[in-house]
Amino acid sequence: MKRGNAKHSAVRRFLRQGEGATAVEFALVAPAFIALLFAILETALVFFAQQVLQTATLQAARQIMTGQAQTANMTQSQFQAAVCANAGGLFNCGGIYAAVQTFTSFPSVTMYNPVSNGKFTGTGMPYSPGAPGDVEVVQVFYQWPVWPGPLNFTLANTNGNTNVIVATAAFRNEP
Numbered sequence: 001m002k003r004g005n006a007k008h009s010a011v012r013r014f015l016r017q018g019e020g021a022t023a024v025e026f027a028l029v030a031p032a033f034i035a036l037l038f039a040i041l042e043t044a045l046v047f048f049a050q051q052v053l054q055t056a057t058l059q060a061a062r063q064i065m066t067g068q069a070q071t072a073n074m075t076q077s078q079f080q081a082a083v084c085a086n087a088g089g090l091f092n093c094g095g096i097y098a099a100v101q102t103f104t105s106f107p108s109v110t111m112y113n114p115v116s117n118g119k120f121t122g123t124g125m126p127y128s129p130g131a132p133g134d135v136e137v138v139q140v141f142y143q144w145p146v147w148p149g150p151l152n153f154t155l156a157n158t159n160g161n162t163n164v165i166v167a168t169a170a171f172r173n174e175p
Helices: 002-016 021-065 076-086
Strands: 096-103 135-145 162-172
């Protein structure tokens, strides 16, 4: 009988011990905390890249709005290079794609979508800088690589773990 009590008292002593409890609790919480930290950092990086692309697009689109692109017969690849020059080296210039469309009025505007069935298609995008008074929509696309994080968190919106970020400028060309 004494032997059974010794067993129970050993179990009670083990359960009362608090040494190492903090380490065990941290081990339980740490993976979720680290996953959340990575998710926050990746989201912030994508938002930063989006803002840089938007600013670069607005600066390059000004050349179309003022007629400088039309006067210089700027091609689509030259326009994409102008966007890249304004992006401060954050992007691979070969991965910047631009769609420039001309419309007669703002209500008739339709956006170009280069993503189909989860695949990004960078070829065949329209490029029409228009004439004075035309409504222009400039869209610039870039496939930003994202990390498929823990707990299945990912910002990828296309196949291949990339997030297509889009910058848009809509305006009427100056007379």
